[in-house]
Amino acid sequence: MTDITSPSHRHTSAARGEQVKVLLVEDSCDYAELVCDMLEESAPELSVTTRSGIADAQAALSGEKFDCVIMDLGLPDARGLTGMRRLVACAPENPVVVLTGRDDDVIGLEAVKEGAQDYLVKARTDGDLLARAISYAIERKSVALELARHADQVQAFAERQRDFVASASHELRTPLTSIMGYLELVLDDPDADPQESRGHVEVAYRNSQRLLALVEDLLTVNGLDTGNLPLTPAAVDGREILAPAADLAQGLCALAGVSFEYEPLAAGVIVQADAARTTKVLENLLGNAVKFTPPDGSVHLRAQARDGRLEIEVGDTGIGIPANDIPHIFERFFRSPDAVRKAVPGTGLGLSIAKSLIEAQSGGITVASRPGEGTTFTVSLPLTLEQSWPGSS
């Protein structure tokens, strides 16, 4: 989360030393002129535009961007706070300062509660005071907006978290249903055929493995969400990332009757990455490639350094991904209807984890696929500086 108190997040014109545009909403010409004169003397960086009613002010605000609105409450087309409410509603990002003839604490407080940054009484306001009120109002408003944005983020996060827990509960219950159900079958019938019982236990065991993998994925997702997943990037030789994934894929492909092509990377291609986690990502991509490739197809893994990046390609000659599923495959819990219909096991977390992990390392992941022909995922990671700037070492 960002530090909302840090000044670097505030970009007011005043802070940048630019001209500050003030909209003055005042129906008395004389007083408007007086305000302009006072401000010109106290704060020449302010440029003041005057409007004499709410409707005109609204029109000005919709056409032009102002940094601050100063308004009277006794305007011809809207008296009291009604007019202020309308202005606040039509320009919620604008700080509003009330400058009125009426010295009334109750209305003043009410105005501030309804979004005004300040309530000044004409008779007791001079140029310096007004200039200071304007610059404070702008600052306060920008902090308030930042806080509101922050609150929105927190709320969105809480909502995502709630959805996540509900989805996670659902996903965990599915393997548990088989674990408990098949064990219950065995327990219910002590005289059952041992062969049959063994079959039931095997299903329970398989689902326990599935449950474990799921728990690990859920922890990773949660760690990514809460920033509790420390990545330890270091300069590593690309082969250290690729080789263990290639070994695993070799085994998976042999089991599935799919051929595997691996072109080992040349030595000395050094990337800045968390090797263990990046290997996991490749294993996941290779696991998908094998899952979605029918027997006699092929899966490949190859890598090359290009334009300051290591590009790793995991390709297959499998079922491919329909074009309208492509935008969703990196979403959590997404599995193509095709995958489900064919009863390919999985939860739909693998690619979302892969994307987050790779992006957290300043890398990228892309996909190209043709239904019926195959799919290729490309992961790219930055090379260490020495290599992307040849000659500097």
Place this chain on the structure above:
Amino acid sequence: MARILVVDDDPDVLALVSFRIRKAGHKVIAVSGGQEALETVAARGAPDLAVLDVTMPDLDGLTLLQRLRAHAGLEALPAIFLSARVQPEDIEAGRALGATYLTKPFVATALLNAINASLEESSAAPTDGGW
């Protein structure tokens, strides 16, 4: 003996539920998705009861039940939802269709009791079909 349609997208759960129901003496037709369920019913005739998963990729169980009930003669098809969704609003949505709602993981006796209760309640007496 009744004819029971079982729909679940998880193959292990589908096999488990079917096994339990068969052992209780019913005829089972097991399918792994909503579309397949609709096609099967169209081709092979009406079941006496449906046991349905809720979260399925092609068609969710609630919609599936409504589509099934749109078939002539199936307007009052009794159903049991068997779902890993356990939020009160999910359960409410299932019951609103007049179905029994059981959550996963489930205990076999609970499922079988619910099946018997639904069959007894439904007016249509089980007939000998083509399954």
